[in-house]
Each structure stands twice: as C-alpha cells, then as structure tokens.
Amino acid sequence: MPIDGLSDVQAVQQIRSDKIDVLIETSGHMENNRLGVIARRAAPVQRHYIGYFATTGLTEMDYFIGDALLIPPEQDSHFSEQVWRLPRTRYACEPLLQAPDPRWQPHPQGQLRLGSFNNLTKVRQESLLLWSQVLRALPQARLILKDKRALDQSVQTRILTCLQEQSIHPDRIEFHGASARWADHMDAYNSIDIALDSLPFNSATTGFDALWMGTPLITLTGDRLAGRQAASLLTGLGRAEWIVRDADAFVDIVSALAHDATQRRHIRETQREQMRGSELCNGPSLARALEASFEMMLNAWFENKAIKHQE
Incomplete structure (x- = not known):
C-alpha cells in the first residue's frame, strides 16, 4: 500500500499492521524522505539501501547496505548503522537497451x-x-x-x-x-x-x-x-x-x-x-544477495530477542 499520502504516524501504523519484518529505506536525507517512519521503529529490522551516500545518523536505523570496496572496514566509524557488506557490488542496472550502439572513432587529427x-x-x-x-x-x-x-x-x-x-x-x-x-x-x-x-x-x-x-x-x-x-x-x-x-x-x-x-x-x-x-x-544475483541478507538480519533479531527474554 502506498504511504506517500500518510503521515509518519499513520505510515508506522500501516507497516506494523502489515507485519513487515524488514523495512528498507532508500532516500536517506534526500528531499521528501520518510526518515520519520524509521525513527518511530516501524519494523523489527530497518535498513538503508542505495539511495543515499552517507549515514542516516538514526539510532533506529539498524543497517547500512554496502559492499567491501564501497565501505571498507576502516570506514565503519563513518556510520551510526551497522555496515552490512554484500558479497558483490551493491549496484546493478538493467541493460540500457534504448541506448545507441558504441561507434567511437579516433579523432582524425589525433586529438x-x-x-x-x-x-x-x-x-x-x-x-x-x-x-x-x-x-x-x-x-x-x-x-x-x-x-x-x-x-x-x-x-x-x-x-x-x-x-x-x-x-x-x-x-x-x-x-x-x-x-x-x-x-x-x-x-x-x-x-x-x-x-x-x-x-x-x-x-x-x-x-x-x-x-x-x-x-x-x-x-x-x-x-x-x-x-x-x-x-x-x-x-x-x-x-x-x-x-x-x-x-x-x-x-x-x-x-x-x-x-x-x-x-x-x-x-x-x-x-x-x-x-x-x-x-x-545481473539483477537476479543482487536479489539473491539481498534476500540472504534479509534472512540473516531477521534471524539475528530473533536471537537477540530470545537472549533479552532469558535475561
């Protein structure tokens, strides 16, 4: 269900009603973002992916999705979130089938x-x-x-x-x-x-x-x-x-x-x-990597919940 017409409070209620386990946020601090939804803890696991180039700075954002080259371990301190590295580049794009063919030629004067x-x-x-x-x-x-x-x-x-x-x-x-x-x-x-x-x-x-x-x-x-x-x-x-x-x-x-x-x-x-x-x-490869990360994150949440319950 689209939430663009809902307030942050209403959006959180809708997400919780839909029993969303992993919420993916893709705007960061860009215009018209919905970080207010994240700040209200709408889902057990909340993560940012692909739409922003820096930490969100939110305590309620659990993970920031990157890859080993995009965010090396020595840059983890740049993020308030836990950095999650995919086992491949985090980027993928559909082939640009409407683009013209490459037809480069060297400049005739050698420029x-x-x-x-x-x-x-x-x-x-x-x-x-x-x-x-x-x-x-x-x-x-x-x-x-x-x-x-x-x-x-x-x-x-x-x-x-x-x-x-x-x-x-x-x-x-x-x-x-x-x-x-x-x-x-x-x-x-x-x-x-x-x-x-x-x-x-x-x-x-x-x-x-x-x-x-x-x-x-x-x-x-x-x-x-x-x-x-x-x-x-x-x-x-x-x-x-x-x-x-x-x-x-x-x-x-x-x-x-x-x-x-x-x-x-x-x-x-x-x-x-x-x-x-x-x-x-290779969109399917990226989808599989993301799906595996969703499962691991949610499993980690269940494990942490069980530990807290035992305490």
Missing part, C-alpha cells in the same frame, strides 16, 4: 578527448586539480564537460579560473549543455576517448552510462562512500585496473590508455557485452 558528464556541482577544486595534472601530462588532450549547467557563465568562469591557475589554457576546455533527447546524450559518449571521474563525490549512474557506451572510466578511490561508488561499479564490471589510489597513478593510467588507441578500440568493441555478463547487469 585526445577526455570527458566528464557528471553534474558540474560535483566538479570542484579536487577534481580540477587532478584533471589539470592529466592535461599537463597530455598536451594534445582537450577536456569536454557536459551537463545542463555547463552553459552557465558563472559555472564556466569558476572552472576555467581554477584550470588557468594550473596552467591549463581555456581553449582546451569545451562546455556542452544538455541534449534534447536521452539517446543524443548517450551518443555523446562516442565523442570522448576516456572518461575522468570526479572527486570527492564520484560517478554512480553517470559512471554506468559511460561504461555502457564502452567508454573507459578512470577513478581515484576516496576516503568516504561518496568517493568510492565508481570503484564499486568497476569492480562489478571486472575492471579493477581502472581504479587507482593516488593522483600519480591516475595520470599514469590515463596516459597509458591515451597512447594505446588499439586497446581503446578493443574496449569500445567489447565492453558492452562484458557488462551484460557482469555483476552490473
């Missing part, structure tokens, strides 16, 4: 096109300083930034000023606005050679889009969940070699790909099929 289609509010100084190192190492490269905010003059000024301070000339930067059609947006990936991930908040949906179009995506793992999403995606794809730990390695791997057009062509021709057979497009 290298680096790109990011991330929300430009995520492209802050950390990203620009990292990307400027790549641009200095590859003087033949241009940086293509595509987002609905890309044609905003204040956004362009902010980005160009930062890059100029790093000795990157504005002529090397292209700003592309939103496409009229989703298919055109996806087709734009055929016009870039390598996708650069943003930080400290990196790619999730945007990363999947790039990978589906056959675009190599290079990511630098961060020190928080928001900066490790692309690493989880790439692990699920089987491309751990595109995950790096520091800026020097980031520059090195982008440079290596830049100088190997044969490898990049092979990637473009094979990556979509690789994704189809990977964890990233």
Whole structure:
C-alpha cells in the first residue's frame, strides 16, 4: 500500500499492521524522505539501501547496505548503522537497451578527448586539480564537460579560473549543455576517448552510462562512500585496473590508455557485452544477495530477542 499520502504516524501504523519484518529505506536525507517512519521503529529490522551516500545518523536505523570496496572496514566509524557488506557490488542496472550502439572513432587529427558528464556541482577544486595534472601530462588532450549547467557563465568562469591557475589554457576546455533527447546524450559518449571521474563525490549512474557506451572510466578511490561508488561499479564490471589510489597513478593510467588507441578500440568493441555478463547487469544475483541478507538480519533479531527474554 502506498504511504506517500500518510503521515509518519499513520505510515508506522500501516507497516506494523502489515507485519513487515524488514523495512528498507532508500532516500536517506534526500528531499521528501520518510526518515520519520524509521525513527518511530516501524519494523523489527530497518535498513538503508542505495539511495543515499552517507549515514542516516538514526539510532533506529539498524543497517547500512554496502559492499567491501564501497565501505571498507576502516570506514565503519563513518556510520551510526551497522555496515552490512554484500558479497558483490551493491549496484546493478538493467541493460540500457534504448541506448545507441558504441561507434567511437579516433579523432582524425589525433586529438585526445577526455570527458566528464557528471553534474558540474560535483566538479570542484579536487577534481580540477587532478584533471589539470592529466592535461599537463597530455598536451594534445582537450577536456569536454557536459551537463545542463555547463552553459552557465558563472559555472564556466569558476572552472576555467581554477584550470588557468594550473596552467591549463581555456581553449582546451569545451562546455556542452544538455541534449534534447536521452539517446543524443548517450551518443555523446562516442565523442570522448576516456572518461575522468570526479572527486570527492564520484560517478554512480553517470559512471554506468559511460561504461555502457564502452567508454573507459578512470577513478581515484576516496576516503568516504561518496568517493568510492565508481570503484564499486568497476569492480562489478571486472575492471579493477581502472581504479587507482593516488593522483600519480591516475595520470599514469590515463596516459597509458591515451597512447594505446588499439586497446581503446578493443574496449569500445567489447565492453558492452562484458557488462551484460557482469555483476552490473545481473539483477537476479543482487536479489539473491539481498534476500540472504534479509534472512540473516531477521534471524539475528530473533536471537537477540530470545537472549533479552532469558535475561
């Protein structure tokens, strides 16, 4: 039964009436969330999954669902919830069957096109300083930034000023606005050679889009969940070699790909099929992992209840 028209108190009453054992919350602190329902302990086991990039901070939220790469054990202290790690990436997506086919070709004049289609509010100084190192190492490269905010003059000024301070000339930067059609947006990936991930908040949906179009995506793992999403995606794809730990390695791997057009062509021709057979497009595998976690969590609740009753 939909609860969007119910108050938090009414929603809790409905959930309890329905005898829900495991309640899954997917919004975190995003707009129109229902954390008030969680705070009222609507179900024996309450868990957050996939919709937010940080702890909810609620004492009544029992678990936060991640995976070993997304949330390593040393980051458990970032969460008020108990971190539950799935035995695979926590991400999965249906194949984007309406997307155009990969049809990348090298630039006829040998120009290298680096790109990011991330929300430009995520492209802050950390990203620009990292990307400027790549641009200095590859003087033949241009940086293509595509987002609905890309044609905003204040956004362009902010980005160009930062890059100029790093000795990157504005002529090397292209700003592309939103496409009229989703298919055109996806087709734009055929016009870039390598996708650069943003930080400290990196790619999730945007990363999947790039990978589906056959675009190599290079990511630098961060020190928080928001900066490790692309690493989880790439692990699920089987491309751990595109995950790096520091800026020097980031520059090195982008440079290596830049100088190997044969490898990049092979990637473009094979990556979509690789994704189809990977964890990233295996919804049943994710469903089984989640189902097993539900059962274990509920069993743990029953065991704790029995112990308290004995006391």
